[in-house]
Amino acid sequence: MSRADEIYLEIAKQILENGFEHKVEGAWYASDGGEVIVKKLGRPVVMQFDLQQEFPILTSKYVPWKKFRDEIYWIMIMQSNDVRELHAMDIRFWDEWMGEDFTIGKAYGVQVKKFKQLDRLIGKIMNNPNDRGMIIQLWNEEDLPHMNIRPCAFMTMWDVTDGYLNCSLIQRSGDWGLGIPFNFGQYAMLVHMVAQVTNLKPGVLTHYINNAHIYDRHYDMIREQLNRPTFAAPEFQINKEVKNIYDFKPEDLQIVGYKGKHAGMLQMEMATVINPHKQVQN
């Protein structure tokens, strides 16, 4: 069992057993427009992964890691909001939030680029590793009306101690079935990338989720997952030659020996949730 399975499945069980159910306003299922019921835990959760120990990925189901890798690459390295670039990487699950201009509006990558947030973070890590304001912040009140979706994993806070790079990922809302297994894996990859170009070792990834929830159409699959066999965590590999963050290519990040393949995927339908802050443009 990977450490990620252990932590993730325990919280999944808690949500199913002790969670609070409600209808999600302004949400529907893509296939039939059906109403969306969700069960939320009702208190925040914190998961902690020591990246020196193992790479955080589930083995109780197959998580398509190339997709979460390419998604974080699109947000943080390409700093893009253009969904066509995701299509080029064979990713379709952002289409529900694509506007007529083929973008997701001023969300995610746009906010990284607008304030050169990645460059500034790396500058701080290199020049003053004890800085206590090493933050990437995607939540921007001014631009919220122009985002097709509000950022969920909206902030990272960074720390350098004793040659290790630590990262806290702050998430306001976490879809336990679909989003969460992507989020901790992709941010673990980002920590590995930033650590390499700042000559640090990847340290601890702390993942805070304020509202952790399971959608009704995922209940049965997650119950099944709780009873599945698990395996040891696979190995993460990174191209050690890369010295500049923008020189990374997605292929420079690989997962090898991933036994989740044997477990197989769990087909879960995605609920489409709209941004209630969105300004409707004519």
Ligand SMILES: Nc1nc(=O)c2c([nH]1)NC[C@@H]1CN(c3ccc(C(=O)N[C@@H](CCC(=O)O)C(=O)O)cc3)CN21
């Ligand atoms: N309801 C909801 N949940 C999310 O997790 C989510 C959103 N909406 N909207 C924006 C993004 C899109 N994300 C998604 C959406 C779908 C999958 C998904 O369907 N994952 C499948 C594999 C899909 C594939 O191979 O293409 C999985 O089994 O993990 C994952 C992340 C995360 N975010």
Ligand SMILES: O=c1ccn([C@H]2C[C@H](O)[C@@H](COP(=O)(O)O)O2)c(=O)[nH]1
């Ligand atoms: O990276 C992500 C992006 C999205 N999600 C989930 C969390 C929620 O289930 C929906 C968004 O709906 P809101 O009403 O805006 O919270 O998408 C995720 O888990 N991870």
